[in-house]
Amino acid sequence: MDSDVPEMSREQLMTEIIKLRQGIRAHRDATGHDLCWHHPALWALLPEKVDPQIAIPEWSHFMRGCITYRESLDKQAPQVLRTDEPFSG
DSSP: OTTTTSSSOHHHHHHHHHHHHHHHHHHHHHOGGGGGGGGHHTTTTTTSSOOOOOOOOHHHHHHHHHHHHHHHHHHHHTTSOOOOOOOOO
């Protein structure tokens, strides 16, 4: 899958590293409602271009997953700022 990497020049590798780091930082720096979104831009940083075949849970199961995710943030990051900003999709 990554057979192209050994063939890349130092300059190509550095360009790839910078591109990947920018993508990871953008994902890492997501905050507020942006934490909940589908992230095809992050996946697009990979060299293989595929159309991810995602499966979307039914609403009740999906919402339970959102609640579980939000509860995990309370446990993993209890010290961070909380906001009451409404979603404005």
